[in-house]
Amino acid sequence: MNTETAEIRAIAQVVADVERTQRAKDVEGFLSLFHPDALCTTAHGKVLIGRDAMAEFTRAVLPAASWDGEVTYEAVHTQFLRPDVAAVKVRQVYHSAEGDTEGAPLYVMTKQEDGAWLLNACQNTEVRGG
Template identity: 65%
Template sequence: MTTESTSRAADIEAINRLVATVEHSQQHKDPEEFLALFHPDAIWTTAHGKVLIGLDAIGEFTRKVLPAASWDGQVSYQVAHVLFIRPDVAAVKVRQRYLSPGEESEGAPLYVVSRQADGRWLLTACQNTGVVAD
């Protein structure tokens, strides 16, 4: 394995951990754990089209809606695809599933993540899109 492929594998593993932390924060309805994953200048568009620019706006929204969310901890996030735009920026397609008694819904978020100087990958520009059943 080359140094480059080893580095890429480590980046993919770190991105998978980032998405797993998103899942954990959503399952536990923990706004602070979720917000710690964002770049300070991040852009977030909710599944309903609300555009939030910067961590302050994302935080205000998240602290209001996440603790009151209707799902009962039954949510899963899986990395479906990673496209490296450059070595420190990746587009990550995620499969998101919410399971409530008698109801299931799915989302298809796109996260643009960036690796920081300290090696952490952070959510930088994200679009959370609901999937409409055919």
């Protein structure tokens, strides 16, 4: 397996961990996926700068989140900006009895000195029909 393939798999695992922690409403597990200085914008435009802001928002929202189906995340495209920086396009789908709704997150991830990939910048966008 070449290095790029291994890195793409490691990045896809982080995306899978986002899905797993969201489904489990695992606040601390979710927060551990982010760089301390992460910058994120939610699908509804809320800007969160740094892990403290992420933690405050996530602790207030994730445990009370409700969806009547399941949510899935899939890394659909990974583009390396440098060997230690990747832009990752994600397909996010909330499956429910009323029909699926979709998000289109873009994650900028960085490889840490220990080899772990963390989310550094995230922009989620709601996908609307039409």
